[in-house]
Amino acid sequence: MLRSTYTAPPPLPSGWTQHRAPTGHLYYYNSSTKQSTYTRPQETAPQPIQAAPETLEATYNPETLPPFSSTPYGPTGFGTGPGQFAPPQNFRGRGGFRGGRGYHDRGRREPEDRPKAKHPIPDCAPWLLVKTKLGRRFVHNPETNESFWKFPEQVLKGVVEFDRLEREKKERKERGEPEVPAKKESPTPQDGGIEPQPTPQEAERADYDSEYEEVEVTDSEGEEGQPSKRARAESEGAKDQPLEFNEEDMAYQLAAMGEDYGLDPGEYGEVGEEDWEEGAEGLPLTEADAEALFRDLLDDFRINPFTTWENVIEEGRIIEDTRYTAPSNMKTRREIFSNWSRDRIQYVKEQKAKQEKTDPRIRYLAFLQEHATPKLYWPEFKRKYRKEPEMKDSQLGDKDREKFYRDHISRLKQPESTRKSDLSALLKSVPLDLLHRSSNLEALPAMIITDIRYIGLTPEVRTPLIEAYISTLPPAPEVQMTAEELEEVDRKRVEREKRERALADREKRVEDEKRRQRGDLLRGKHLLREGEAEIEQAMRVNKDGLMSYMDVDQGADEEQKPSQ
Numbered sequence: 001m002l003r004s005t006y007t008a009p010p011p012l013p014s015g016w017t018q019h020r021a022p023t024g025h026l027y028y029y030n031s032s033t034k035q036s037t038y039t040r041p042q043e044t045a046p047q048p049i050q051a052a053p054e055t056l057e058a059t060y061n062p063e064t065l066p067p068f069s070s071t072p073y074g075p076t077g078f079g080t081g082p083g084q085f086a087p088p089q090n091f092r093g094r095g096g097f098r099g100g101r102g103y104h105d106r107g108r109r110e111p112e113d114r115p116k117a118k119h120p121i122p123d124c125a126p127w128l129l130v131k132t133k134l135g136r137r138f139v140h141n142p143e144t145n146e147s148f149w150k151f152p153e154q155v156l157k158g159v160v161e162f163d164r165l166e167r168e169k170k171e172r173k174e175r176g177e178p179e180v181p182a183k184k185e186s187p188t189p190q191d192g193g194i195e196p197q198p199t200p201q202e203a204e205r206a207d208y209d210s211e212y213e214e215v216e217v218t219d220s221e222g223e224e225g226q227p228s229k230r231a232r233a234e235s236e237g238a239k240d241q242p243l244e245f246n247e248e249d250m251a252y253q254l255a256a257m258g259e260d261y262g263l264d265p266g267e268y269g270e271v272g273e274e275d276w277e278e279g280a281e282g283l284p285l286t287e288a289d290a291e292a293l294f295r296d297l298l299d300d301f302r303i304n305p306f307t308t309w310e311n312v313i314e315e316g317r318i319i320e321d322t323r324y325t326a327p328s329n330m331k332t333r334r335e336i337f338s339n340w341s342r343d344r345i346q347y348v349k350e351q352k353a354k355q356e357k358t359d360p361r362i363r364y365l366a367f368l369q370e371h372a373t374p375k376l377y378w379p380e381f382k383r384k385y386r387k388e389p390e391m392k393d394s395q396l397g398d399k400d401r402e403k404f405y406r407d408h409i410s411r412l413k414q415p416e417s418t419r420k421s422d423l424s425a426l427l428k429s430v431p432l433d434l435l436h437r438s439s440n441l442e443a444l445p446a447m448i449i450t451d452i453r454y455i456g457l458t459p460e461v462r463t464p465l466i467e468a469y470i471s472t473l474p475p476a477p478e479v480q481m482t483a484e485e486l487e488e489v490d491r492k493r494v495e496r497e498k499r500e501r502a503l504a505d506r507e508k509r510v511e512d513e514k515r516r517q518r519g520d521l522l523r524g525k526h527l528l529r530e531g532e533a534e535i536e537q538a539m540r541v542n543k544d545g546l547m548s549y550m551d552v553d554q555g556a557d558e559e560q561k562p563s564q
Helices: 053-057 103-107 153-174 200-207 229-239 247-260 287-300 309-315 330-358 361-371 378-384 398-412 416-428 459-471 483-539 543-563
Strands: 016-020 026-030 035-037 115-120 128-132 137-141 146-148
Touching: 287 330, 287 483, 309 330, 330 361, 361 398, 378 398, 416 459
Parallel strands: none
Antiparallel strands: 016 026, 026 035, 115 128, 128 137, 137 146
């Protein structure tokens, strides 16, 4: 026979009644204390009696938190004092009974919040600002035993003032300034230089003033005859006024920035200045040498001639090279790059035209890469593009075109990783005399561009792979050249060495000039500081100083009298 193991709960203490919410949850309400809870009250743990208001100075307990402690702002009319609770049928936590989960259900998962610290609110006694362990805040009145998450209007201004004081204290601490203790007011003034504190009405008006400033009075004030707080506030406010910069100040700042970055006036100034010191503008190379050096720079970095000048500058690879400063300004560099790009593109087109004449597969494979798609069978593709020149080329048979098309379509269906591996294998099979470190992407050998594995990847994926592989290759091997070719190579090498030597000499002269200018600047600053120190010493004339000057003048007058 089955026996029930259900144990009836103990009876509720006197004054407590049980209710059921619309969602089925049970809660309990005490009509005498106006308290509602989801936890069943126990007779053995009676509710502690509310202590006197003065006991707020002791340790806080969870019951001192206002209702709805899960949110820092709630209705104004809720508190812990008498009459602050609404009727039990209207009591709802954050979110009410939505989803069948109330405040106490969430309390099992979230850490319990408790008061952590309390601070008096300026000009709002006896109100206190209480901070909890979870970083939330509420105000509490120990006299009326009221607590509010939403600050009342009469307390809000004091909380704003408290936040401002805390923020200024934190800023002084971050700057490493010592904390200035506030002077306690005495009932009788000791010095007429200190004005009395403003009345609450004046303080309230000051809150609406956008130009107010807090002045803290130290213990040393009044004892040494310091000026009044108002005078100090005005003087300090005058010091905080924004400085006005004119064109000379801006020019000085620009020159200082140019010196910090190692630039000369010609690098950042305006064209047409005649009083510049000799530097990047004063010691130029010849225009032909500067253009040749900059072209060598573009060739050595293998800049893509089809890109724009803005992209080259944005990459910033060539800026660190000393040959970048060979042209006198940015306009000249742009013009040289345009001419170099035009020449390189023309050279690439000529090389491609020669390759296409010797091998018709180059044009056809490039055509397949642009138009071939797995959605079309070969007869459909042939009929769609039958009028294109690549499909009419008599040097390439129709069977060869069909074979290339079918191989390319079948390769497109393979994973991209497989196609990358096939391209790497193709690059490794090319001899070093055809593909080396000096090879250019725009003029790859025919052995690569006529292979079906080359067009198996899109240019966006293929180009970085080829660039990375070329960067790992050794230089081109020496080849047998005729006497005329050797003579031409030697001539170009000598001309390049001459240009680089001229650039190095110019850089040395520029560095010497910068060093001299820095020395002159340091000497000028030293002399300026000495002059400022002398002026400051002369301005420090106190009572003893005046008497000393008067004694000297009287002595000189007495010496002149006997002589007369």
